[in-house]
Amino acid sequence: MAGKVLSVVNMKxxxxxxxxxxxxxxxxxxxxxxxxxxxxxxxxxxxxxCIAGDSALTEIIKSDKTIDDFFYWxxxxxxxxxxxxYINENISLVTHLNRPLKISLLASSPYLxxxxxxxxxxxxxxxxxxxxxxxxxxxxxxxxxxxxxxxYDYIIFDCAPGISAFTTAAMMISDHIVVPTIPDFLSTLGxxxxxxxxxxxxxxKRPELSANVLIARKNNTRHHAQYHNIIIDKAKLSSGxxxxxDTVIPESxxxxxxxxxxxxxxxxxxxxxxxxxSNLAAEIRGLK
Amino acid sequence: xTTKIDGVQLFKNIAQHAELFRPIEKDIITSASALVGKFxxxxxxxxxxxxxxxxxxxxxxxxxxxxxxxERDVRTLTKKVDKHYPDLTEASAxxxxxxxxxxxxxxxxxxxxxxxxxSPKKSTNAGKGKSAKKLKDEAAASWPTSMEATPGxxxx
Ligand SMILES: Nc1ncnc2c1ncn2[C@@H]1O[C@H](COP(=O)(O)OP(=O)(O)OP(=O)(O)O)[C@@H](O)[C@H]1O
Ligand SMILES: [Mg+2]
Numbered sequence: 001m002a003g004k005v006l007s008v009v010n011m012k013x014x015x016x017x018x019x020x021x022x023x024x025x026x027x028x029x030x031x032x033x034x035x036x037x038x039x040x041x042x043x044x045x046x047x048x049x050c051i052a053g054d055s056a057l058t059e060i061i062k063s064d065k066t067i068d069d070f071f072y073w074x075x076x077x078x079x080x081x082x083x084x085x086y087i088n089e090n091i092s093l094v095t096h097l098n099r100p101l102k103i104s105l106l107a108s109s110p111y112l113x114x115x116x117x118x119x120x121x122x123x124x125x126x127x128x129x130x131x132x133x134x135x136x137x138x139x140x141x142x143x144x145x146x147x148x149x150x151x152y153d154y155i156i157f158d159c160a161p162g163i164s165a166f167t168t169a170a171m172m173i174s175d176h177i178v179v180p181t182i183p184d185f186l187s188t189l190g191x192x193x194x195x196x197x198x199x200x201x202x203x204x205k206r207p208e209l210s211a212n213v214l215i216a217r218k219n220n221t222r223h224h225a226q227y228h229n230i231i232i233d234k235a236k237l238s239s240g241x242x243x244x245x246d247t248v249i250p251e252s253x254x255x256x257x258x259x260x261x262x263x264x265x266x267x268x269x270x271x272x273x274x275x276x277x278s279n280l281a282a283e284i285r286g287l288k
Numbered sequence: 289x290t291t292k293i294d295g296v297q298l299f300k301n302i303a304q305h306a307e308l309f310r311p312i313e314k315d316i317i318t319s320a321s322a323l324v325g326k327f328x329x330x331x332x333x334x335x336x337x338x339x340x341x342x343x344x345x346x347x348x349x350x351x352x353x354x355x356x357x358x359e360r361d362v363r364t365l366t367k368k369v370d371k372h373y374p375d376l377t378e379a380s381a382x383x384x385x386x387x388x389x390x391x392x393x394x395x396x397x398x399x400x401x402x403x404x405x406x407s408p409k410k411s412t413n414a415g416k417g418k419s420a421k422k423l424k425d426e427a428a429a430s431w432p433t434s435m436e437a438t439p440g441x442x443x444x
Contacts, residue, residue: 049434057434064440072441097351098386111439265385267355 003037003149004287006156007174011198012190013161016180016216018046019255021158023270024178024284025051026094027277028154029101030266036101037087037152040108041067041170042160043116046259048107052091053262060088061109068108068115071166074140076122083144093263101266104152116164130165137169145173154284163198171202176287177211179242180249183218183227191231195242203241210287211242214280216249247280249273324353328365335369335391335398342392350392354385362388372399 008017008024025036040047048057048066060066070086073079083106092103123133148155157170171177179194181187191213199211213231218224228248235244249255250273258269270277302309302316309316327333327341342350357365359381366373366384369391373379379387390396 045435049432052434054432054434058437061434061437061439066439069439069441093382095355095382095385097348097355098382098389109437109439110435111442263380263382264359265355265382267352268358271356 003152004154004176004284005145005149005174006154006176006178006284007159007167007170008156008178008180009159009163009167009171009194010179010181010190011161011163011194012181012187015182015187015190016214016249016255017161018042018044018050018158019259020178020180020214020216020249021047021156022050022259023249023255023273023277024280025103025154025156026092026101026266026269027281028284029092029103030096032099032102034102034153035090035104035151036154036156037104037106037148039067039106039155039157039170041112041164041166042108042158043068043110043112044160045108045110045112047158048105048109050259050262051103051105052088052107053093056088056091057107057109060107061111066107066109066111068112070106071119071137071140072115075119075136083148094261094266094269095264096266112166116166120165134165134168134172137165138172141169141173168198168202171198171209172206174209176284177209178214178245178284179211180214180216181231183215183224183231185223185227188227188231192234195238199241212287213242213244214247214249215244217251218248219251245280245283247276247283249276249280321353321356324349325356328353328357329361331368333365333368338369338388338392339394347389347393351389354388357385370398372401374399374402 008021010017021038025038028034029036038047038051045057048060052060065086065088067086070081070083073081086106088105088107090100090102091105092101094101094103120130120133123136124130128136145155157174159167159170177199179191181191195211203209213235215228215231218228232244235242252273254270254272258273261269267274324341324345327337330337345353354362354365362381362384363376366388367376369388373387376384387396391398
């Protein structure tokens, strides 16, 4: 097995990154042969919550089995511990056709924010630049990913809004970047800035990295239709800088509600969106 | 002159001309699924009817339909087809879904009537308006405690 690594990224907040990660992970995992690992690198820990549920996540945080703890020991204390004990294997309580979805989780916690500052403070006092800190994170993650690719078909990073050192590192070690965006004026500004600056910078080191915009939370207004077209046109003109998925996630209360159904069935969560999501999963499977 | 539509014949005709109906395929799924849903909601549905339904619509479609039921409907259906299922209120929805699927495939049989021992427990006022305590419990249950949890390393 050689799993695919995806990062779901956007500097802009609230555009549907986490909802995309959860819905995509669960849709891919409806295939009984498919196993998915979600890595939460957002201090909001939204993806961790949506997968593990409140009580399991409480235990994970209390017992230090979160990604910030791992980063702390590896980057600040130079400890050699491995990632495996931090992964909550098959933690999802969502079932499909009486079978639990094979989704594992490397959880985050609200303390990731503090840990990130500790890491930066600690490494800058050792005279390392921000770039060197990102480099260290990448060096830590690269062999780890090579190993995890052997165990999972898909590894999906849920990234924080804004661009932290961890988000940059996640993009650096990914095969594909998924950029959810709302097709409106301000969100399109965000995509423009992201593709012009951050994506360009990362492409200098990773020229083969693929990036696709996912239109999410689209409603029936002309404004959304207009910006959807603008994004498609720009992608065509971008000579391969980024593409746009054909699948569009509509604005739908069902999507918002699905995030809070920790232990239902896949059909209960997404019945109204199952076509859309299976199309998205097919596009993701088709990424080269 | 016909004055009434023969529903079964109409379905047969639609199925025979599936290509013609391709543009409204989504509505076909909706209508067909609604029929299966209604079938499961019949008052007198028993385990035999559930088994025949499975044979008629295939195991996968029945499983998908059961997956689509909410927790309350899963309990109602279980109670209907397996009247003596023990601790129905305590069992999780996923346990009940698995049980229904086992009943339908004949992997399991329905529970026998239990021997009468003492007076049966009467459910007290269940569902008849929520007590203040219950409301409080529910509020507590939905407030995310994980967001307030402190990692071990930081408690030292
Ligand atoms: N397709 C949708 N239809 C309706 N509401 C949605 C949809 N997708 C997401 N939402 C809602 O929009 C809000 C933001 O979604 P989400 O948390 O997935 O975005 P995000 O990009 O991960 O946010 P953040 O930047 O804070 O991490 C949430 O309240 C979510 O429930
Ligand atoms: Mg998020």
